[in-house]
Amino acid sequence: MNDYHNRRGFLKKSAITTLASLVGTKIMFAENIPARVTPLPLLSDSVDGKDPEMTVLSDRPMNMEAPAHLLDDPVTPINKMFIRNNGLPPVKESIDRSAWTLTIDGESVKQKRTYTISELKQRFKPHTYQLVLECGGNGRSGYYPPASGNQWSQGAVHCAAWTGIRLKDILADVGLKDNAVYIGYYGKDIHLSRDAKKVVISRGVPIKKALEDETLIAWAVNGDDIPLFHGAPLRLVIGGWPASVSGKWLHTISVRNIVHDGPKMGGSSYRVPVIPVQPGEKVEETEENFRIIESMPVKSLITHPKSGAVLSSNRSLSVRGHAWAGDLEVTEVNVSIDYGCTWQKANLSAPKNRLAWQQWSAKIDFPQNGYYEIWVKATDSKGVSQPMVMPQWNPKGYLNNACHRIAVKVVV
Amino acid sequence: MNVRRVTLAVAAFFVIAMGITCVSDLRNDQTTTDTTATTSLVDTLNYDPHSGLVVDTTLGLVVANCSGCHSTELIRKSRFTRDGWIAKIRWMQKEQNLWDLGKNEKSILDYLEKYYSPSSLDARAQMRREPLDDIQWYDYQ
Incomplete structure (x- = not known):
């Protein structure tokens, strides 16, 4: 661990300065870095080149994941790929x-x-x-x-x-x-x-x-x-x-x-x-x-926009992401802004090849100002779709394919 | 990990009250690095800047016995009952060459149970998905 955080868990000014010197640029919105998160450049020199927004869960063994909005590319760049190691890599x-x-x-x-x-x-x-x-x-x-x-x-x-x-x-x-x-x-x-x-x-x-x-x-x-x-x-x-x-x-x-x-x-x-x-x-x-566990279950992500979008000029929004289904193909993707009461069908592309994820997109029109959650749900070629709630619990916590969601505020 | 539970303010009040009565050796202005308890509770506990773990008379023992192989993040981000922690220790002894903790085991378990148990999360059992939280609002263009 380190002493980069203040007592409330946010980055200290000195840590932000160090970070700025390491990445060679001013750190915009450093005060918005969530509590208890250590930005990558401060953490380790052993994972060169990873995106600074990656979230590190453990540095020994190294385990890190991408916030959903980092995964927007159809082909994930190396610097945004998660790392899950059980031991230490060879020297x-x-x-x-x-x-x-x-x-x-x-x-x-x-x-x-x-x-x-x-x-x-x-x-x-x-x-x-x-x-x-x-x-x-x-x-x-x-x-x-x-x-x-x-x-x-x-x-x-x-x-x-x-x-x-x-x-x-x-x-x-x-x-x-x-x-x-x-x-x-x-x-x-x-x-x-x-x-x-x-x-x-x-x-x-x-x-x-x-x-x-x-x-x-x-x-x-x-x-x-x-x-x-x-x-x-x-x-x-x-x-x-x-x-x-x-x-x-x-x-x-x-x-x-x-x-x-x-x-x-x-x-x-x-x-x-x-x-x-x-x-x-x-x-x-x-x-x-x-x-x-063999094939992974059907799942989807909203990769754009990043959660927390405040819409001040327009009550419509284009959203997009990926969907995948283990050994199967995804046949339908739907989005909801009313917690699943109604669903809107999204556009869905074919996979580049078998076992690749598929891109989906939708244009959402919000009926009035207010707080919304956008939920996404994919359905596979056998008609199986994602649960909105926590799926079947299991002792090691595998296979959680509950719907992904983001927060949006409309203030037009 | 996440801190939150505005909706659990009442529960938090009791947790804080318990925290104050339980933690006798408070020191001021220590670096806070992590907890999944409430923000208010964070303020009542001291965190070791090196390990990120709660400062307590047992901390040295925990660091000495529990961070040789793995990062202390593994402890900080886990929440287990006493039995759950015992099972973790037994597994590490069986599979990972962890030594016999001897008479220190009880102290280590007391520490883990006190600061790293799931009780702070019990309210989550009531819901199948929590409300979204830690939302960082930004202007969308």
């Missing part, structure tokens, strides 16, 4: 792209094989997909009783353009046995205890999901090398499922003849109770009681 200087290798092993490969990155690039055809990666716990702060883990608001999601080779191409080159059930990744992150023998996190997906066209072994994001905090130099990227299946600092993929059993696959990690439970109920952590 930057230890990452040698020319020496880095990917090994494919496990019970269900015909033989173990190892490739350098340049071999991967030469042997296999590259593909680029825009893929939604959303933390399984995105929205956790909306659950009551509070659930354990990072108290994400709604910004632990991004849709960037990833470039790499298809996992299915490399698995075909290695050769799979008929008994392949699951894949599991291994990365070079460092356990928080610094115990070199401990694996931080090793998750994966069923072989069917692994063999989809969009499942990539990626070396680039938005046309650049993957930055350290997002998994340099190689990352497994799997859209539509909890982002924890997209293993960073990737060095090995094991093809398993069982459901992968690495750290954070079992217990209640990235799992929800099989049977709906009462909020706060204790659920014994057995295989029978919990199921692994």
